[in-house]
Structure formats: C-alpha cells, structure tokens
Amino acid sequence: MVSKRILVTGGAGFLGSHLCERLLRSGCHVLCMDSFLTGSHANVASFLAHRNFALITHDIAQPLPAGMEVDEIYNLACPASPPHYQADPLHTVKTSVYGAIHLLELAQRCGARILQASTSEVYGDPEVSPQTEAYWGHVNPLGPRACYDEGKRCAETLFFDFHRRHGVAIKVARIFNTYGPRMQPDDGRVVSNFIVQALRGDSLTVYGDGSQTRSFCYVDDLIEGLLALMASPLEVTGPINLGNPTELSMCELADRVLTLTGACTAVDFRPLPQDDPRQRRPDITRAKHVLGWEPTVPLSVGLEKTVDYFRQLLSATSTTSVDGVVQVMREEGAS
Ligand code: NAD
Numbered sequence: 567m568v569s570k571r572i573l574v575t576g577g578a579g580f581l582g583s584h585l586c587e588r589l590l591r592s593g594c595h596v597l598c599m600d601s602f603l604t605g606s607h608a609n610v611a612s613f614l615a616h617r618n619f620a621l622i623t624h625d626i627a628q629p630l631p632a633g634m635e636v637d638e639i640y641n642l643a644c645p646a647s648p649p650h651y652q653a654d655p656l657h658t659v660k661t662s663v664y665g666a667i668h669l670l671e672l673a674q675r676c677g678a679r680i681l682q683a684s685t686s687e688v689y690g691d692p693e694v695s696p697q698t699e700a701y702w703g704h705v706n707p708l709g710p711r712a713c714y715d716e717g718k719r720c721a722e723t724l725f726f727d728f729h730r731r732h733g734v735a736i737k738v739a740r741i742f743n744t745y746g747p748r749m750q751p752d753d754g755r756v757v758s759n760f761i762v763q764a765l766r767g768d769s770l771t772v773y774g775d776g777s778q779t780r781s782f783c784y785v786d787d788l789i790e791g792l793l794a795l796m797a798s799p800l801e802v803t804g805p806i807n808l809g810n811p812t813e814l815s816m817c818e819l820a821d822r823v824l825t826l827t828g829a830c831t832a833v834d835f836r837p838l839p840q841d842d843p844r845q846r847r848p849d850i851t852r853a854k855h856v857l858g859w860e861p862t863v864p865l866s867v868g869l870e871k872t873v874d875y876f877r878q879l880l881s882a883t884s885t886t887s888v889d890g891v892v893q894v895m896r897e898e899g900a901s
C-alpha cells in the first residue's frame with residue numbers, strides 16, 4: 567500500500583509537532599514546513615532521522631517552492647499566542663491570508679485535501695454561550711487581536727471560495743484553547759505561563775479579575791479530532807468546533823495549578839488586555855455527530871502531564887538550553 571504524502575505547515579510548533587509525530591506513527595510520509603517563528607528545532611529534531619520525514623524551512627506568506635506533490639495538507643502555520651501574533655500584526659495577517667491562498671492553490675493543483683487550523687477567536691468576544699458553528703461572532707476588526715481573528719476569518723472565507731469555485735476538498739476546524747507538553751515556556755499563553763510561574767516560585771499573573779472563562783482541550787484529544795476531520799467524507803467541509811466544553815475561570819485555573827504543583831506563590835493581578843474575550847466554551851454537538859469525536863482527557867489528567875513536562879524541562883534547563891533539553895526529552899520518549 568502506498569502511504570499518503572502529507573504536508574504539515576507549522577509542523578515545528580506545539581500542535582504541529584504532535585500532529586507530525588502521530589502521522590509518522592500511522593505510516594504517512596510527512597513534509598513539515600515551518601519558518602521557525604514560534605516553533606522550535608527541538609520539537610522536530612527526533613523526527614529528522616525518520617525515513618518518512620522531511621523538513622522545509624519556509625514562510626507560507628511567500629510563494630511555495632515549485633514542484634511539490636502532496637495528498638493532504640494540514641495548515642497550522644500561524645503564531646497562536648496573543649503576544650506572538652501581536653508582535654508583527656501585518657505578518658500575522660499575511661500568514662493567514664497569503665498563506666491560505668498559496669496552500670489552496672497547491673491543493674487545487676495536486677487535488678489534495680486541505681485542512682485549516684481555524685480558531686474559536688473567529689467568535690471574538692462572544693455574546694452567546696456555548697458557541698455553535700452557526701454563530702457569526704463578535705469581533706472588533708480594529709483592535710490588537712484583529713490581525714489574528716480577522717486573518718483567520720478571511721482564511722475561512724478563502725477556503726469556502728476555493729471549495730465553491732474550484733471544487734477544492736476543504737476541512738475547517740475551529741480549535742478552542744489547547745494545551746499540553748511541548749508548549750514553549752515563554753509562549754505567553756495562560757496554561758504554560760501559570761505552570762512555569764508556579765514551578766519557578768513566581769507569582770501567577772492573572773489578567774483582569776480572573777473571572778473570564780476558557781475551556782481547555784488536551785493536545786492528544788485535539789490531534790485525534792483533526793485526523794477524524796481530515797478522514798471524514800468529502801462533503802464534510804466544516805466548520806467544526808474542536809475543543810473540550812469543560813469551562814473554568816482563570817482564577818479557578820490558577821487554583822488548580824497551585825494545587826497540582828504544590829506551589830504557595832501569590833497571585834499578581836494585572837490589567838486585562840484589550841478585547842480579551844469574557845467567556846469561551848465550544849458546543850461540540852457537530853463534532854460528536856459528524857466525526858464521532860469528543861475529548862477523553864479530563865483537565866486534571868492533562869494538567870498533571872503538562873506540569874510533569876515543564877518540571878522536567880525546567881529542572882534540566884537550569885544547566886542547559888531549552889532547545890537542547892526538549893530534544894533530549896523527545897528522544898527519550900517524553901510526550
Ligand atoms: P505555535 O505557535 O506553537 O505553532 C505555530 C507554528 O507555525 C510554529 O512552528 C511557527 O514557527 C509556525 N509559523 C508561524 N508563522 C509561519 C509562517 N508564516 N510560515 C511558516 N510557519 C509559520 O502554535 P500552536 O498552538 O501549535 O498553533 C498551531 C495552529 O493552530 C495555529 O494556526 C493556531 O492559530 C491554531 N490554533 C491553536 C490553538 C491552541 O490553543 N493551541 C487554538 C486555536 C487555533
């Protein structure tokens with residue numbers, strides 16, 4: 567049987583590296599394309615020796631290398647943490663919009679299926695809860711988050727226009743907050759921030775009064791959802807919400823992290839960033855019915871695995887670089 571050739575953009579990032587690993591395990595040929603803006607060489611170093619793995623350093627906002635032939639494309643390339651995507655907002659928009667066009671043209675030429683890693687941010691600061699795919703969202707198009715939110719919304723538009731005009735086989739996943747091992751310690755998102763701060767004995771930085779909510783999905787669950795969506799019948803285009811509906815406030819998350827780590831550090835309340843969504847919870851009815859998918863890892867279990875990961879990483883990085891340690895942990899099989 568000939569194995570599929572799969573392009574994973576953003577494959578050296580948090581989600582992308584887990585996806586590459588999972589695809590390699592199932593016998594696929596994986597071509598990882600990444601600009602290393604927020605991704606890390608350590609995340610993919612142990613795949614390099616695999617005969618089915620190839621790495622291209624490339625920015626998807628630029629025209630793609632000529633002559634690529636693939637069967638499936640997962641487009642995960644885009645900084646996902648607010649401080650990272652706001653650092654160069656114009657490039658964030660170009661990544662989502664030019665990147666989508668380049669990859670959709672490749673899919674059209676190759677007759678490949680293409681999956682877009684969209685986001686719950688397309689719902690903005692939602693006025694309804696939980697959020698269903700039918701909700702059109704409440705996004706400030708002028709604010710500091712807009713480069714990400716509107717870029718991702720435009721990418722969805724491009725996916726559906728390529729589908730209608732050119733018959734491209736598209737899949738759009740709206741991913742809700744996902745966490746787990748292999749997030750960067752300086753990523754800036756809340757789960758990694760709280761865990762790293764607790765393990766270092768620093769105060770936990772809670773933005774605003776901490777009453778805003780999120781619903782966190784463990785990375786292994788999310789990856790299975792992406793695979794199920796890619797494998798779904800052609801007529802399933804999405805958008806489909808992928809996330810864990812268990813909702814909690816940022817103060818509750820801080821308490822959970824303090825309990826799990828055994829840290830007795832203080833909580834440092836900081837100003838709430840502009841346009842920070844007040845609440846977020848996915849309605850995953852569609853994913854359950856159409857894909858037969860739902861998350862299986864409870865927050866307590868996923869957080870414990872993530873704490874273990876960062877504990878190992880930080881104790882080793884007191885003497886060496888983060889990249890070196892992540893690579894060694896990957897080679898030793900720590901997920
Ligand atoms: P990440 O920052 O760890 O990974 C993003 C990867 O994309 C990095 O390896 C980065 O170097 C690469 N990249 C960025 N811009 C690029 C460009 N122009 N060309 C090539 N590579 C580029 O983030 P993540 O959490 O792994 O997110 C992966 C994808 O999933 C993103 O598209 C993100 O928007 C989406 N998503 C993630 C979450 C989440 O909670 N993790 C939620 C919603 C959506």
Ligand code: UDP
Pocket residue numbers: 647648743754755756757759760771772773774778780816838839842843
């Ligand atoms: N947050 C926080 N402390 C931090 C980082 C984030 O309280 O150190 C808050 C942030 O304001 C938001 C929530 O945690 O309300 C989730 O933030 P994250 O950046 O992880 O994801 P997003 O806002 O994109 O959902």
